[in-house]
Amino acid sequence: MKTYLVGGAVRDRLLGRSGGDRDHVVVGATPEQMLAAGFKQVGSDFPVFLHPQTGEEYALARTERKTAPGYRGFVVHADASVTLDEDLARRDFSINAIAEDESGAIVDPHGGLRDLEARLLRHVSPAFAEDPVRILRGARFLARFAGLGFRMAPDTLELMRAMVAAGEVDALVPERVWQELKRALEEATPSAFLGLLRDCGALQRLLPEVDALFGVPQRVEFHPEVDTGLHTQMVCDMAARLAPGNARVGFAALMHDLGKALTPPEQWPKHINHEHGGLDPVRAVCARYKVPNDYRELAVIACREHLNVHRFDELRDETVHDLIARCDGFRQPARIAELALVCEADKRGRKGLQESEYPQAAKLLAAHRAACAVDAAQLDLAGLEGPQIGEALRRARIVAIRRVRQHSSE
Structure with a gap:
């Protein structure tokens, strides 16, 4: 029985990055041997075990065979006869198919070290085409590593295009698409995720509302980048910069301008009332991918209110x-603070304006704090009932907002 550190932990160490999960593959063992050694079995699809001390995952070496469309259509074979090379051959990209033995020696049968040096994401084998989730994973890896100069290998991009043409992405379940999208929005360069999906044709199949933004012009005096799709990419990257790891802000940034795709071409480059026209497309995306309520609500609010x-x-x-x-x-x-971030990302996610100031965010937050500080218990509500009490509280909050705005303008 031999164990190897595999996947992201090896890749990230070789890239000089810290953190991440440490996953292991075990060669030459049976489930019974693992249990006898004190490991705890988890999962039902294939044998994965938790180390009794560290809690790290140890999976028996396995192979996979495609039996049906989609990412769930596989039969997994795991037993003591499966070799390390066979296990690594089923992985997605060469940089994720590098192993390290217990002495620290690197095992690299698929050229992962070479591709790390060349900053390439390259598929390990033609079996890549059997799992459409790998398109999403590849796009997400680009969102993570674009800052290091990574790009998709041309032959892998062509394979992705063939997968899209064959309808493989149409078999993806909503929950998995959302999971990968959310994780991509937590990375430093979400624009690379969108760009790769668009390059291979998957964006049009999965997020047609976003894909439709490309080629739609905007007024150059407000948007030097002109193209609405490019602007959306820039806004997503700015949101990642302003709110690192906050996928809720990132999703609202992605959704904020969907209404511009509905503007009749004869009205271009103006987009009158796009903030309201975009609400139905935002809700359609959220329904399609079962987006959590807090994400949906912020996206709707940002779409509707960003011009205000x-x-x-x-x-x-x-x-x-x-x-x-x-x-x-x-x-x-907290919703107002996140709205302010989305709006700042929208303003600064434009060509040449990335370092511009956005005082509206601070002014909105100051007005919000002042209004929230009004204590209903200290108001004179004698003789008031029901809606009258609510109106009195509203008036007091408006006075508080007026005072803080006047003070900031002095």
Whole structure:
């Protein structure tokens, strides 16, 4: 029985990156031997065990055979006869098919070290085409490693295009698409995720509402990058910069301009009322992928309100209050902070404006804090009932908003 460290832990160490899960493959063992050694078995699809001391995962070496469309259509074979090379051959990319034995020696049968040096994501074998999730994983890896100069190998990109043409991505279940999208939005360069999906044709199949933004022009005086799809990519990257690891902000950034794809071409480059036109497409994406409620609500709010936040200085104090109330900002104050981040990402996710200031965010947050500080218990509510009490609280909050706005302008 031999154990090897495999996958991301080896890859990331060779790239000089820390963290990540440490996964192991065990060659020459049976489930009974693992249990006898004190390991705890988890999972039902194939034999995976948790180390009794470290809790790290140890999986028996296995092979896979395609039996049906989609990423679930596999039969897994795992027993003591499966070799390390056979196990590594079933993996997606060569940089994830590197193993390290217990003495620290590297096992690299598929050229992973070479591709790490060349900054290439290259498929291990033609079996890559059997699992459409690998398209999403490849795009997500690009979102993580684009800053290091990684790109998709041309032959792998062609294979992905063939998979899309064969309808493989149509078999993906919504939960898995959402999982990979969410993880990509937590990476440093989500634009690379969108770019790869678009290059291979998967974006049009999975997120047609986003794909439709490419080629739609905007007014150059506001959007020097012109193309709405490019702008969306830039906004997603800026959101990742402003709110690292916050996929909720990243998803709202991705969704905020969907209405521009619905503008009749004869109205280009203007997009009148796109903030309201985009609400149905946002809700359609969320329904398709069973997006969690908090993600959906922030995306809807950002789509509807981002222009209002941009023109914050022009809003009346009453309008500022009602904007906060529409966003449920008095019961869920964190939502206003995230809305401010999405709007700042929208403003700075434009060619040449990445380092520009966005004072509207601080002004919105200051108004929100002032309104939330109003204590209903300290108001004179004598003789008031029901809606009258709510209106009195609203008036007091508007006064608080007016004061803080006047103070900031002095």
